[in-house]
Amino acid sequence: MSIKTKLSAIIFGSVLLILALNLTLNLYAVRDNLRSESLNNMKMTAMQIAVSVEQSSYSSNYVEQQIALNLRMTAILAAAELDPDIKNVRNQELKALAAKLGVSNISLLVKTNDDIVVAKSSDPKEIGLSTKEWGYWYVAFLELFQDGRVSVEQGHTMDNFWSGPFEFSTSNPESIEKWGYYYDGRSNYIIDPYIRSTAISDYVKIMSPDEIVRKTKEVNPGILEITGINQETFGSASMAPDGSDSINVKLRNRPIKYGTYAYGNVEEDKEAVKEALARKEPITLDTEALGKRVLKSFIPIVQPGAGAYVISVVTDYTVISSVIKEQLINNISTSILLLVLFFVCSYILAGVVTRPIQAILGKVNDVAKGKFEPPLHVRSRDELGQLALRINAMTSHLLQHTNRLGQTLEENRAVKEHLESVINGTSDAIHTMDMDGRIISTNRAFEELYGWSATEAVGKTPYLVPATAQKQEEERLRLLKMGANLPPIETVRLKRDGTLVEVSVSTSIIRDEDGQPHSFIHVSRDMTERNRMEELLRRSEKLTTVGQLAAGVAHEIRNPLTTLRGFLQLQQEKKQLVPLHVELMLSELERINLIVSEFLILAKPQAVHFQEKDVRFILSDVISLLDSQAHLCSVEFEAAFSDQPATVHCEENQLKQVFINIVKNAIEAMPEGGTITLKQYIDEEDVVIVIRDEGEGIPEDMLPKLGEPFYTNKETGTGLGLMISQRIIQAHKGSLEIQSEYGRGAEVMIKLPAAGTPADRQGVNEERSEGQREN
Secondary structure: OOHHHHHHHHHHHHHHHHHHHHHHHHHHHHHHHHHHHHHHHHHHHHHHHHHHHHHHHHHHHHHHHHHHHHHHHHHHHHHHHOOOOHHHOOHHHHHHHHHHHOOOEEEEEEEOOOOEEEEEEOOHHHOOOEOOOOOHHHHHHHHHHHHOOOOOOOOEEEOOEEEOOOEEOOOOOOOEEEEOEEOOOOOOOEEEEEEEOHHHHHHHHHHOHHHHHHHHHHHOOOEEEEEEEOOOOOOOOOEOOOOOEOOOOOOOOOOEEEEOOOOOOHHHHHHHHHHHHHHOOOEEEEEEEOOEEEEEEEEEEEEOOOEEEEEEEEEEOHHHHHHHHHHHHHHHHHHHHHHHHHHHHHHHHHHHHHHHHHHHHHHHHHHHOOOOOOOOOOOOOOHHHHHHHHHHHHHHHHHHHHHHHHHHHHHHHHHHHHHHHHHHHOOOEEEEEEOOOOEEEEOHHHHHHHOOOHHHHEOOOOOOOOHHHHHHHHHHHHHHHOOOOOOOEEEEEEOOOOOEEEEEEEEEEEEOOOOOEEEEEEEEEEOHHHHHHHHHHHHHHHHHHHHHHHHHHHHHHHHHHHHHHHHHHHHHHHOOOOHHHHHHHHHHHHHHHHHHHHHHHHHOOOOOOOEEEEHHHHHHHHHHHHHHHHHHOOEEEEEEOOOOOOEEEEOHHHHHHHHHHHHHHHHHOOOOOEEEEEEEEEEOOEEEEEEEOOOOOOOOOOHHHOOOOOOOOOOOOOOHHHHHHHHHHHHOOOEEEEEEOOOOOEEEEEEEEEOOOHHHHHHHHHHHHHHHHHO
């Protein structure tokens, strides 16, 4: 299709669109005007019906008041003839009295614990009726029994008397009756004379709004239905689709107060009724009913003293449709004539406009094929001429950028090849995974480490993380998504053949341009060989330590053995047992036994069972244990513990051994007596214990050597006690520091990770694995 034809079609289409919009707007305007006029008519009709119903109710109220006066006089006459105690009144007596006074029946109502019931009546159907569910009727009966004054707005109130409005009978639902209720306090019952006659039923039907509705429909043929809707019971569970109700049958509570309900949709109409009453303005629905398109308007009506209800007016949409159809035919005829005229003009105009455009289009086609020369020839300075100039400039710039892009493409290709060679050449296994756990890419080291080829792994979720490390991996990925920077961890991974491999894994997150997590990159390093070398080194260090300890033990034991040998040789020569020599030999043997015992404690692996314990209680036990010894040495304890719990993950007996060793050293450091201060407090994630004495202190040159085996400043010491204490604290992932100034006492500070901290959990796990290796 040529540009000229397209331009003509565009102009023709534009005109067609404008005419269509104009036609649509006119139709909507006509429809809205007709709808508005129809709604106003429906509202006016509803208001006229409401006024007529209200006037009818005034007339009906006057008649009811006159009947109520007669019923009150009847009740007063009946009270004069009846016994004040209901036990002495018979139903036959009531029947005779009703005939005498000219009423249909007389009933007597009594008050029970939670109800008011008909106890005696000339009509057997009335006896036993409960009034508790009668609404304001029941309220009126209660007020009559209370003080004879009724405040209910409905009905008619007089002294010691109340008469309800016309209503269907409970015992005889097909009859409309008029009741009167009298109570003067001299009897134990309410007297209820009532009238049941066809005259009352005929009167109610004549004064009923149904007659007004019927006449209104006769003079307004477009109105299909008028319905008076009782908001309180409309749409209840017992209401039938035609508006009838098997439970709410009274005049006061029927869902349809008057009119018919043939064009109704209960659920739809119920919502419209609520909205009309809430907004206090008419609500209109455009819907279908009984195969017709109809307009339904719900007009809220408020009557003084009678509450609010809604009048529904249903009109046939055919009236509006016929007018709209006629208007549509006229507008379409006019539009067709205008379209023909505009089509001819647009075709002529398109030929003039499209000539320079065709030249520009040809140039654009050349540029699309990569041909940038020659430039366009510009003949005018109008918008098309300016466009041609800009196309020439654009063509020149495109030629320059095309050359630059070619160079950049070659550079990017070279960089990509270099990066791929670096990644594939590294010894660390690298693989990227999307947020669902599928592998995106791998390098050659990944294939060698895990046994998965790139074609087998990409796009899948291979089982790399064993079940034992699954929770740890999920937690790390969650922290990475939240923006945390995590250090590499040493863990285990699964190979394709199911074997475990020890690796150091470093994980980072890759985010998109919006900062949202896109994928993870994992760098795995095989730690099998390094861990093997570390294990060999650790064993070598243990052997070195064992050698040092053995040499120290040999040196320490040789001295008392030399003494023992000398004494034994002396006694052998003299053939005489010297008690002093025996005592010295026993002392040297005890020293040998002490050295061997402490050496065994240090060398023998202990079965450790970590539990959560409060350090304050352990310190208190140690103070109680050493209190007697301290008292003998004129030493006092001064304790200052924190108020909050100081719980650590520990082996209780081992910690007690540490505290006993340190406190005993402090006691021995003060031969003249003094005070030992034990202080405990919480420092961030650590539980800190400080033990301070007032002894001579430790020389500065001895401080770095403390903890070495057989290094001590005590005459009978071995130095193994402090070494054991340091090893226990290290096993608990804590620290033990000794500070002293010679002549001013010494201070020992112990830090232990509080229970529940990362350091505590890591320490417990490592201690367990270390224990397993030693065992």
